[in-house]
């Protein structure tokens with residue numbers, strides 16, 4: 001699915017909040033938590049060390065600038081970063097960058113934050129809200145450069 005999405009000519013804002021030479025930043029489609037981001041390489045790889053050093057450097061910059069942008073846009077206290085790419089159908093490398101909110105419930109802290117992912121249609125952040133967050137993050141990242 002990530003490869004197919006990469007091929008889209010003009011993806012919606014929620015699928016490409018930020019783009020760099022090596023990466024695309026999407027809002028997770030099935031998250032109940034606003035601002036859950038997924039950073040995807042533009043080429044198909046399944047492990048971080050299959051990418052060139054320039055991609056690693058870009059990723060470091062993105063993690064920093066997007067963390068600051070999430071603080072501004074959704075008001076998080078900090079961010080969590082995770083990379084597994086093991087779920088069936090989701091082996092395309094993807095890095096989760098997730099806002100940790102000031103009032104994050106105890107039972108959804110640390111690795112348990114994944115309780116927000118795989119949400120039912122009714123609980124997911126809607127497309128319009130995902131687009132709005134993506135546009136705001138893009139502006140925040142641009143103003144920090």
Ligand SMILES: [Zn+2]
Pocket residue numbers: 002003043044045091092093
């Ligand atoms: Zn892929």
